[in-house]
Amino acid sequence: MKRPLAFFAASMITMASCAQSQWKPAGDHIMSSWADKVDPQQPLPDYPRPQLVRSTWLNLNGQWQYSVLPAGEQNIPTAYAGKILVPFAIESALSGVAKTVGKDSALWYQRTVTIPATFKNKRVLLHFGAVDWLCDVFINGKRVGTHQGGYDPFSIDITTALNKSGNQQLAVRVWDPSDEGPQPRGKQVNKPNGIWYTPVTGIWQTVWLEAVPQSYLRSIKQTPDIDKGIVRVAAQVENAQPGDQVLIAAYKGSEKITEQTTTPGTEISLAIPNAEFWSPSHPFLYDLKVSLVQKNKKTDDISSYFAMRKISVGTDNNGIQRMLLNNEFVFQYGPLDQGWWPDGLYTAPTDEALKYDIEQTKAMGFNMIRKHVKVEPARWYNYCDKLGMLVWQDMPSGDLGNHWEPRPGVYGRASDKDRSTESENSYRNEWRAIMDKLYNFPSIVVWVPFNEGWGQFKTKDIVQVTQQQDPSRLVNSASGGNFEPVGHIIDLHNYPEPLMPDPSLFGTKQVLVLGEFGGLGLPVENHTWQQKNNWGYQSFKNNDELLKRYEEFVGRIPALIKAGLSAAVYTQTTDVEVETNGLMTYDRKVTKIPVATLNKVHSKLYEPTSVAMKK
Structure with a gap:
């Protein structure tokens, strides 16, 4: 730039x-x-x-x-x-x-x-x-x-x-x-x-x-509607004055598609004829230009972008709920991405490094990333938008200590925690702010407010609040944790083998996903956080053993897709500190399974399936 x-x-x-x-x-x-x-x-x-x-x-x-x-x-x-x-x-x-x-x-x-x-x-x-x-x-x-x-x-x-x-x-x-x-x-x-x-x-x-300027464009909010062929846009103005106008224009490349004038805070609908839908295979982005007009003079200008993209739920011919992208079933498969670095911890050392993990994930044949209990800088989501990577965004957890209660057929249940008012407010305020700041990134398709019962509280209320703030996306209420009949998704975690929630229990109510599995570990000498006592859910001695086991696991997934599985998340993108479950080492200098091999292994997950959706 x-x-x-x-x-x-x-x-x-x-x-x-x-x-x-x-x-x-x-x-x-x-x-x-x-x-x-x-x-x-x-x-x-x-x-x-x-x-x-x-x-x-x-x-x-x-x-x-x-x-x-x-x-x-x-x-x-x-x-x-x-x-x-x-x-x-x-x-x-x-x-x-x-x-x-x-x-x-x-x-x-x-x-x-x-x-x-x-x-x-x-x-x-x-x-x-x-x-x-x-x-x-x-x-x-x-x-x-x-x-x-x-x-x-x-x-x-x-x-x-x-x-x-x-x-x-x-x-x-x-x-x-x-x-x-x-x-x-x-x-x-x-x-x-x-x-x-x-x-x-x-x-x-x-x-x-x-x-x-003294009056300026504070924020914009854009929501696509591919069924109506429009994008809804509103702009908030700080210190707005009587008579202020907001000019909003959408572009396809250098071509201006449409332009409208509105007032600060008032939502308008811009028609996008013959819209190109955004997807992992076609990450097409439209440009947006917004101006504040005072007394017939432009006093502030900002640029942005949007995508015509829809995430939703539909029922297949077997009565099972499926996750849909642009009204079609697309199996979502991606790694659990912690977003940690050996040198910068939460912060990638350079912008090139920030982009690299997404590029590698894409090249490996994944079409989704689950961003695990961390939020990235805005540029990370921008790269997901540009490269075509679906994102499940977790809320960072805190105030742990929930009690687990095994329940037959439900894979266990964590009791909602009784959190203090201070703790609740801290969670609510930050979750609201995170969703607000990330709202415009089309790559994000799922919000995940809780993971494995880590500090989970008032689940039904939090899911309701999440859906109210953003009805345009799906909500995975409790990834691998406290299953409730709320939100859009039931999410099972299982290590190491891939499994799925029981369709007879959940298939007609919520989308079925495997939110974590795998964790196949391989410490690589001279590329570990510490020399010994490294850890993995299941550890291997060499790359060939790792590849064989990984191919076996991925080979089981097509049958699960046919049975009702809509998505799966493999643990994980990289090693992190003593955890050596990554497809790449923590320093990103070694990819444990060749990228081309992974791409070929994963390609079978996106082949046409026998899944037929109800019309």
Whole structure:
């Protein structure tokens, strides 16, 4: 993406001091191939918000000062311990620090910012892609905002706190209790082991500034309807004025298809004649341009995109519910994708690395990814949109401790947990924010609010809330956990063999999927997190044994599809720390089964089946 001149000019001014210090990865763990490509002056420099693009922005990634102080200390430090590379969590090697923080301490960041001349007479927004977990932000010593939540992006208008000229001081305080608190935290634990990994504290996605007019386009929301041949679009305007208009235009390549004018917050329907449907085999995207018009003059412009895509449920001739894409049954098969890196933990070292996992997954012959108890940067979903990859999006889990109750024929049941009001609110607020921020990415087709009863609570209520917020997608209420007659999907987990929920119990009510299976482990020498005591659900000694077992498992799936299975998820994309169940090693340097071989093995899953849908 072409970057504005302000990006380069301001970066040279504000980041010049970084060149004088020697940054290098910390620790002694394995590194990915992209670690050497990290530029400490401009790490992850790409535009971070592809669904709402403006030209005037400034990337603040790079070397900041940091200190770890007692959690009770609320005053901005006057001295710092050293440099940290943002946006890599302090526990990661790429941060240059590799230290733990814990609930008894707080992590402080500080840096100087020079506001570009192109920002003059505009409002200045400070954006954070993600900060884990409780974050206080200060500009020139003044607290300008607080945010709770480790996975959702947030923004603060810092205009009134800025000095009229000269340097601006930006400070950030972060507190994160990891697994000692009830907040959503995914697989982070203070004592990593097995399927539980290193904590992630602090800034772990891009930090950036944006200049906007006094009234500006705050957000857009687009929902395709392929049955009616339309896309519904609404734009929200911050500080809207009487008489404001919003001009919305859809493009197919360079050709303008349609254009309409509406008022801020009012949804319109744009007709998309002869629409090209988005799918894994044809990931076609339309462009969208939106302008704010005040007194017949365009005062703000953003660009975005959308796809004509539908995910739904239909009944086959045997009375079994099937997952449909664009009104047709398409078997969905993909890996459980943890999204962890040996060098950056939650953060891919480069944009090329972020894209690589999706490209490899596609090349292996998968058409879906289950993003497991983690949320990725917006650019990851953008690549899924462009490459044609269906996504099941998990809510990061937290506040674990549900009690399991075996029940014949239902594969076990986890009791709903009685969570505190604070715990409930933390979950609800972040889940709502995650769904809101990810709504426009067409690759996402399934929301997964709970996994294996991990902190699962008030299941029926949460599913209802999820469906109300987004009726355009399917809801997998409890992947491998507390099965309830709510949502669209019944999801069985079984290791290592592939199985499916019993159609006689669930077939006429909900879609049947295998949400996790496999976990076939193969530690590869010199490519493991630690030298010994690595772990897999079922471990093998060499690649040939692994391939034979994997082919056997995949070979059983066509019969399950015929019996009623709509989707399956294999564990997993890569090794993660001591867990060696990946198709690739943790450093991504070794693919344990050749990509072409996997593609051939998987191709049989998408062959025409005897599944016939009711008309």
